[in-house]
Amino acid sequence: MIENNDEKFKPAFCPIRHVLDRFGDKWSILVVELLSQKGKLRFSEISGHIGDISQKMLTVTLRSLEADGLISREFFPEIPPRVEYELTELGNSLIPPINNLLHWGQAHIETILDNRKQYGDKEKAKAKKTTA
Amino acid sequence: MIENNDEKFKPAFCPIRHVLDRFGDKWSILVVELLSQKGKLRFSEISGHIGDISQKMLTVTLRSLEADGLISREFFPEIPPRVEYELTELGNSLIPPINNLLHWGQAHIETILDNRKQYGDKEKAKAKKTTA
DNA sequence: CGCCCAACTTACCAATTGGTAACTATAGTT
DNA sequence: AACTATAGTTACCAATTGGTAAGTTGGGCG
Numbered sequence: 001m002i003e004n005n006d007e008k009f010k011p012a013f014c015p016i017r018h019v020l021d022r023f024g025d026k027w028s029i030l031v032v033e034l035l036s037q038k039g040k041l042r043f044s045e046i047s048g049h050i051g052d053i054s055q056k057m058l059t060v061t062l063r064s065l066e067a068d069g070l071i072s073r074e075f076f077p078e079i080p081p082r083v084e085y086e087l088t089e090l091g092n093s094l095i096p097p098i099n100n101l102l103h104w105g106q107a108h109i110e111t112i113l114d115n116r117k118q119y120g121d122k123e124k125a126k127a128k129k130t131t132a
Numbered sequence: 133m134i135e136n137n138d139e140k141f142k143p144a145f146c147p148i149r150h151v152l153d154r155f156g157d158k159w160s161i162l163v164v165e166l167l168s169q170k171g172k173l174r175f176s177e178i179s180g181h182i183g184d185i186s187q188k189m190l191t192v193t194l195r196s197l198e199a200d201g202l203i204s205r206e207f208f209p210e211i212p213p214r215v216e217y218e219l220t221e222l223g224n225s226l227i228p229p230i231n232n233l234l235h236w237g238q239a240h241i242e243t244i245l246d247n248r249k250q251y252g253d254k255e256k257a258k259a260k261k262t263t264a
Numbered sequence: 265c266g267c268c269c270a271a272c273t274t275a276c277c278a279a280t281t282g283g284t285a286a287c288t289a290t291a292g293t294t
Numbered sequence: 295a296a297c298t299a300t301a302g303t304t305a306c307c308a309a310t311t312g313g314t315a316a317g318t319t320g321g322g323c324g
Contacts, residue, residue: 009166009182016161019237022244024156026312029148034141043271050141054313059272069247079321080269090240090247097236100229105151108222112154115201115222158282175301186283191302211291212300266324273318280311288303294296 022068027053027061029098032087035071036095040086070094154200159185159193161230164219167203168227172218202226 009016023029027050034049035041041049047058062085065071070091076082087095141148155161159182166181167173173181179190194217197203202223208214219227 009162014162015238015241016165016234018241018244019233020156020158020161022237024152024158026152026156029152030141030146033148055272056274056314057312060312067248067251068244069251070244075271078270079319081271081319083271090243093240094236097229097232100232101151102148104226104229105154106147108225109147109150111222112150112200112202116199119199119201176299187302188284188304189282192282207301210300211289212298213290213302215301268323269321271319274316276314276316278311278313281309283308284306286304286306289301291299293298 025061027057028065031058031061031065032070032091032094033098033102035085035087036092040084043083043085046085065091157193159189160197163190163193163197164202164223164226165230165234167217167219168224172216175215175217178217197223 030050030053031046034046038045038049043058043062046062047053047055050058053061062071062073066073066085068090069088072086072088074084074086076084162182162185163178166178170177170181175190175194178194179185179187182190185193194203194205198205198217201220203217204220206216206218208216
């Protein structure tokens with residue numbers, strides 16, 4: 001049996017899990033980063049900048065970011081309606097750590113893709129050997 | 133039509149997407165963080181520390197981290213077999229940005245959960261009004 | 265009258281993710 | 295002969311995620 005006093009990795013206690021649960025989805029970080037670069041944006045503008053997000057996913061993403069207090073939503077009861085989204089202070093505090101991760105990605109993604117490719121080749125070679 | 137010269141958010145060009153594709157899954161960051169804290173670990177030790185990961189998912193997680201060159205795998209052909217995993221240099225370079233995000237999470241998760249709860253209550257109130 | 269706009273909501277469907285349980289190899293132990 | 299242990303693999307299944315397409319709202323305009 002393995003000793004386990006470090007509950008940092010156990011389901012209910014792990015802070016990493018909270019972060020992953022929040023930002024592990026396909027769009028949240030993208031929207032936050034976009035808002036940090038462009039400031040206040042309308043629904044259709046966010047949609048246009050990202051390009052391949054569906055209306056549905058943009059709505060649920062914005063709703064959950066709003067629910068968590070990371071963005072604010074201002075609705076203008078005009079016809080046609082207008083809605084503006086903006087990062088809150090809490091949302092802005094997320095930008096530095098996200099940018100750190102981003103820079104790491106930019107710096108190392110090529111190496112990673114290279115490694116992955118080489119690993120794939122190695123696996124193919126192994127497969128050939130065992131079937132030959 | 134929205135002008136869109138910023139291809140940073142478009143599918144093929146966005147570095148954020150690479151990072152998300154790599155670490156958006158349930159276990160990768162957890163394993164990397166664990167290895168950074170404990171150093172060299174065996175399969176069963178990782179499994180024991182994390183607690184609720186299935187054998188299958190631990191294998192696929194370790195394989196993909198290895199494929200990307202983030203961890204190294206040393207196999208000892210004993211009976212029963214022994215395998216040791218360790219962060220590579222590339223893997224180690226990931227630790228600072230991950231820790232940044234982690235600290236943000238620790239600092240703000242309570243606020244976020246509070247916000248989420250309040251938002252849920254507000255939504256409930258709205259729903260009552262419209263059905264009443 | 266009917267079509268437009270933006271910002272949704274809804275119903276339905278497909279793909280991906282991850283879990284369970286059984287099976288594998290191999291040698292030592294009872 | 296049966297059971298142990300480690301580090302897997304495999305088949306199958308359930309839940310989650312995300313996409314498509316249609317409908318909704320309501321005032322302005324042809």
